[in-house]
Amino acid sequence: MDGYALYVVGLLTAGGIYAILALALNLQWGFTGLFNAGIAGFFAVGAYVSVILTAPESPTIIGGYGLPLVVGCGAAMIASGLVAWGIGRVCIRLRSDYLAIATIGIAEILRLVFKNESWATNGPRGIAGIPKAFEWVPYPWNQVAFLGMVLATVLVIYLALETAWRSPWGRVMTAIRDSEAAAKASGKDVERFRLESFILGAAIMGLGGAYFAQYLKYFGPETSDPTSVTFLVWVMLIMGGSGNNRGAVLGALLLWAIWSATELLTSMLPPDWAVRSAYLRIFLIGLVLQVVLQRYSKGILPETRPAVVGTSTRAGATTGNAT
Amino acid sequence: MWELFNFYLIPGIVLGCIYALGALGISLTFGILRFSNFAHGEMMMLGAYFTFTIVGLTGWHPLAAALPAMVLCAIVALGLDRAFFKPFRQAPTIMLVIASFGLMLMIRSAVQFFWGVSPRPLMPGIQRPQAFLDGALLIAPKHIWIIGTTLLVMLAVHLLLTRTRTGKAMRAVSDSPELARLTGIDVEAVIRATWVVGAVTAVAAGVMLAMDTQVETLMGFKMLLPMFAAAILGGIGRPFGAVAGGLVIGVVEEMSAYPFIGTVPLLNPAYKSGIAFGIMVLMLIWRPSGLFKGRVF
Amino acid sequence: MSVLRLEGIDAGYGDHPILHGVSLHVDAGEVVVVIGPNGAGKSTALKSVFGLLTITRGRVVLGDEDITNTPPERVVTRGVCYVPQTGNVFVNLSVQENLEMGAYVRRDDWRPRLAEIFAMFPDLAEKRRQPAGSLSGGQRQMVAMGKALMLEPRILLLDEPTAGLSPKYRGEIFETVRRINAAGVPILMVEQNAKQALGIADRAYVLVDGENRHEGTGPALMADREVARMFLGGRD
Numbered sequence: 001m002d003g004y005a006l007y008v009v010g011l012l013t014a015g016g017i018y019a020i021l022a023l024a025l026n027l028q029w030g031f032t033g034l035f036n037a038g039i040a041g042f043f044a045v046g047a048y049v050s051v052i053l054t055a056p057e058s059p060t061i062i063g064g065y066g067l068p069l070v071v072g073c074g075a076a077m078i079a080s081g082l083v084a085w086g087i088g089r090v091c092i093r094l095r096s097d098y099l100a101i102a103t104i105g106i107a108e109i110l111r112l113v114f115k116n117e118s119w120a121t122n123g124p125r126g127i128a129g130i131p132k133a134f135e136w137v138p139y140p141w142n143q144v145a146f147l148g149m150v151l152a153t154v155l156v157i158y159l160a161l162e163t164a165w166r167s168p169w170g171r172v173m174t175a176i177r178d179s180e181a182a183a184k185a186s187g188k189d190v191e192r193f194r195l196e197s198f199i200l201g202a203a204i205m206g207l208g209g210a211y212f213a214q215y216l217k218y219f220g221p222e223t224s225d226p227t228s229v230t231f232l233v234w235v236m237l238i239m240g241g242s243g244n245n246r247g248a249v250l251g252a253l254l255l256w257a258i259w260s261a262t263e264l265l266t267s268m269l270p271p272d273w274a275v276r277s278a279y280l281r282i283f284l285i286g287l288v289l290q291v292v293l294q295r296y297s298k299g300i301l302p303e304t305r306p307a308v309v310g311t312s313t314r315a316g317a318t319t320g321n322a323t
Numbered sequence: 324m325w326e327l328f329n330f331y332l333i334p335g336i337v338l339g340c341i342y343a344l345g346a347l348g349i350s351l352t353f354g355i356l357r358f359s360n361f362a363h364g365e366m367m368m369l370g371a372y373f374t375f376t377i378v379g380l381t382g383w384h385p386l387a388a389a390l391p392a393m394v395l396c397a398i399v400a401l402g403l404d405r406a407f408f409k410p411f412r413q414a415p416t417i418m419l420v421i422a423s424f425g426l427m428l429m430i431r432s433a434v435q436f437f438w439g440v441s442p443r444p445l446m447p448g449i450q451r452p453q454a455f456l457d458g459a460l461l462i463a464p465k466h467i468w469i470i471g472t473t474l475l476v477m478l479a480v481h482l483l484l485t486r487t488r489t490g491k492a493m494r495a496v497s498d499s500p501e502l503a504r505l506t507g508i509d510v511e512a513v514i515r516a517t518w519v520v521g522a523v524t525a526v527a528a529g530v531m532l533a534m535d536t537q538v539e540t541l542m543g544f545k546m547l548l549p550m551f552a553a554a555i556l557g558g559i560g561r562p563f564g565a566v567a568g569g570l571v572i573g574v575v576e577e578m579s580a581y582p583f584i585g586t587v588p589l590l591n592p593a594y595k596s597g598i599a600f601g602i603m604v605l606m607l608i609w610r611p612s613g614l615f616k617g618r619v620f
Numbered sequence: 621m622s623v624l625r626l627e628g629i630d631a632g633y634g635d636h637p638i639l640h641g642v643s644l645h646v647d648a649g650e651v652v653v654v655i656g657p658n659g660a661g662k663s664t665a666l667k668s669v670f671g672l673l674t675i676t677r678g679r680v681v682l683g684d685e686d687i688t689n690t691p692p693e694r695v696v697t698r699g700v701c702y703v704p705q706t707g708n709v710f711v712n713l714s715v716q717e718n719l720e721m722g723a724y725v726r727r728d729d730w731r732p733r734l735a736e737i738f739a740m741f742p743d744l745a746e747k748r749r750q751p752a753g754s755l756s757g758g759q760r761q762m763v764a765m766g767k768a769l770m771l772e773p774r775i776l777l778l779d780e781p782t783a784g785l786s787p788k789y790r791g792e793i794f795e796t797v798r799r800i801n802a803a804g805v806p807i808l809m810v811e812q813n814a815k816q817a818l819g820i821a822d823r824a825y826v827l828v829d830g831e832n833r834h835e836g837t838g839p840a841l842m843a844d845r846e847v848a849r850m851f852l853g854g855r856d
Contacts, residue, residue, distance in 0.1 A: 033417075035417055035420060035421075037361075037424065090604055090607050090608050091607060094607060094611055096416070096417050096420070097358065097359035097416070097420055098555070098607060098611075100359065100361075100420060100424075101359060101548070101551045101552075101555075101603070102600075102603070102604065102607070104547070104548065105548050105552075105599075105600040105603065105604075106600070108548060108596065108600070109594075109596075109597045109600055112593055112594055112596065112597060115593070116591065116593045116594070227428060231424070231425075231428050234421070234424070235425075238421070276435075276436055276439075279432040279433070279435040279436040280432070280436055282428055282429075282431075282432040283428075283429050283432040283433055283436065285428075286425045286426070286428045286429035286432065287429065289421075289425040290406075290407050290422060290425050290426075290429075293418060293421060293422055293425070294407075294410050294411075488720075488724070491713065491717055491720060491721060492721065492724065494710070494712060494713055494717075495710045495713060495717075495721050497712075498710040498711060498712045498713065499707055499710060499711075501707065502704070502707055502708065502709075502710060503710075503721075504692050504693055505670070505692050505696070505702055505704065506696065506721055506722060506724060506767070507692075507693050507696035507697060507724050507725040507771075508693070508721065508724050509693070510693075
């Protein structure tokens with residue numbers, strides 16, 4: 001298999017993992033209206049937990065239980081879910097800005113923990129030599145197999161979310177979104193549903209982290225960087241169409257392709273320029289976000305559901321309350 | 324005892340002043356525009372970088388160079404509002420938050436592009452502390468400047484809000500934008516004034532942080548959590564509550580490194596930034612309206 | 621020429637108009653009251669004057685000027701002041717600061733006017749430095765009205781000024797409205813307390829289901845059987 005094809009395999013693998021993250025964020029934001037600004041944190045928790053459980057024994061850190069990868073992934077989801085439960089319990093009942101601040105905060109705290117608690121995480125150096133699914137398959141087909149696993153996971157998550165939306169649980173979520181007051185009046189514990197959605201989304205993000213660690217065969221405190229994880233996933237979702245699972249996947253693959261392609265192009269520049277152009281790329285992605293937010297707030301694939309709407313009044317906003 | 328004072332409490336107060344000024348801007352923006360501006364930290368950083376360049380060009384003292392930097396940042400803030408926030412005046416608040424999130428990355432990457440990422444000192448050279456009270460009390464001159472400047476800026480903002488027509492209108496809009504409109508108050512003018520005051524306080528905070536540490540591209544992001552925590556601690560929409568909150572967080576952060584028990588710092592200094600977060604979470608659990616009873620929404 | 625005329629107004633918030641062909645007018649020096657059952661559209665009529673919702677048919681004329689669908693901040697500059705039913709003071713500003721904000725659009729020196737308002741409302745003068753939110757409901761209404769009067773408006777629109785107030789304060793409010801009118805300000809007032817409102821009204825309109833139903837002088841409507849049956853029985 002030639003280098004070009006391998007590049008595409010790698011592209012789709014990473015893009016697929018981002019699609020997993022985007023689907024998870026869509027659950028939290030598009031369907032439930034929760035602003036999670038700490039994707040990087042849940043991602044990292046999942047990665048580290050999975051790694052600690054599945055890596056071979058090592059003299060420097062704990063873990064190294066060498067457990068099967070499936071166990072690692074499952075534990076990753078549980079761990080991320082637990083963190084989400086903790087934060088969500090405090091913040092979900094409050095205004096959405098607070099959740100945003102809290103999730104940024106927890107992501108930062110987690111990064112500090114991963115960086116400093118070397119006895120568990122090997123500190124700033126990170127953990128290498130991580131086992132990867134389908135390693136036993138001869139190269140280069142192991143990469144393809146891994147890709148297959150990722151894409152299969154994307155499909156499973158996509159179908160699961162679509163089904164969940166049409167299930168009784170999903171109908172309650174729609175009702176909450178359309179009219180919180182009415183949902184409350186009919187006895188639904190609105191916060192509990194929101195929390196469940198938040199936890200589930202975080203768990204999926206943890207799975208994404210576990211996969212990513214396997215993909216790189218390495219994970220360190222700087223691997224889950226807020227710019228390339230949290231920010232990028234948000235732009236992917238907004239671009240693709242929030243509230244829309246297909247849009248989430250499309251946005252992820254598309255933006256990742258653009259991101260990688262531009263990285264490839266700028267890496268061919270002389271080193272000085274290459275570094276600077278990295279910042280230019282981020283700037284342009286940010287600009288894309290703003291443009292999409294303003295003009296195409298429905299994204300490339302507009303959703304078929306009503307968008308999340310807030311009710312606070314603000315300076316400059318017209319009043320429009322019927323008496 | 325003096326050791327505690329000189330090496331922990333005073334730096335805590337200095338840090339607290341910086342947090343306080345930053346939180347003041349965030350609180351004002353929140354009260355009037357009703358959203359958490361995630362780009363505020365980057366405005367602080369931008370102000371610090373502008374000041375750095377002006378110092379390089381003119382050789383002025385940083386606090387003097389900060390003045391033209393404030394003008395520049397005020398212009399930038401007004402431009403950013405027009406381009407990225409004004410379209411969302413009637414939209415749900417969260418759109419503003421997302422836009423500010425995007426702006427945070429845009430401002431930071433623009434600064435990284437033009438200035439590069441290596442940290443630079445704003446006040447080169449080590450400052451020898453001044454001795455007071457027969458040598459017992461030691462404060463570095465730049466710390467005196469910082470505390471003094473903070474008091475000055477606080478006073479100026481207080482006078483603006485209580486003695487000027489614009490300031491009172493700002494408080495009125497913060498109270499009730501609907502009633503302000505009915506009263507004939509020019510809400511857009513108030514919004515513009517808010518951005519200017521926000522930019523000025525942000526630059527002051529950024530320059531002071533740079534004076535105390537250095538100019539680097541992540542300085543704004545590092546401030547974000549403590550500033551928001553301070554604003555929440557003091558009570559959202561209560562600008563001077565945010566000031567108190569900032570001081571509390573700054574002092575607690577620095578004091579946490581003091582070896583209260585034995586010879587080891589009470590809290591591993593690497594986790595200092597976790598303190599602001601911890602305080603914030605505690606406030607959100609116990610009393611989301613803050614110490615001074617701001618709004619909760 | 622009337623100070624204010626509504627001519628055949630259809631108005632509402634979206635696709636469904638709340639008012640259908642409502643007409644009324646206020647002449648110089650008058651107190652005109654609008655009464656009607658809940659949901660009749662009384663407050664909507666006031667809001668339509670002030671540009672707070674969309675008028676799809678008809679006109680609002682101030683003096684000889686058409687002000688239909690003019691946004692609130694511009695209507696204020698034309699000399700129409702509106703006191704909403706709730707949220708009508710800045711609770712975190714002092715009484716005096718509230719009045720000062722009332723004068724925001726004035727270009728000239730408002731201090732003499734401030735002194736006049738304090739003379740009209742001595743209670744407020746006493747509490748000028750207190751936050752408006754710390755005052756009682758009745759006193760807050762006074763602040764709201766005083767604030768509106770700072771502009772020396774051509775007409776004052778009051779939306780249920782006695783809503784939620786105890787009987788003692790209600791009497792005071794109506795008395796205050798009379799005094800304001802006596803000082804030369806025409807008033808268009810929406811009220812739930814029909815009987816007391818009619819007592820101080822020169823003329824009144826009864827709105828039902830967004831339409832004009834009755835119209836007449838205060839005393840005439842008070843004596844009217846049907847009006848009495850509709851609201852005056854059982855009310856204070």
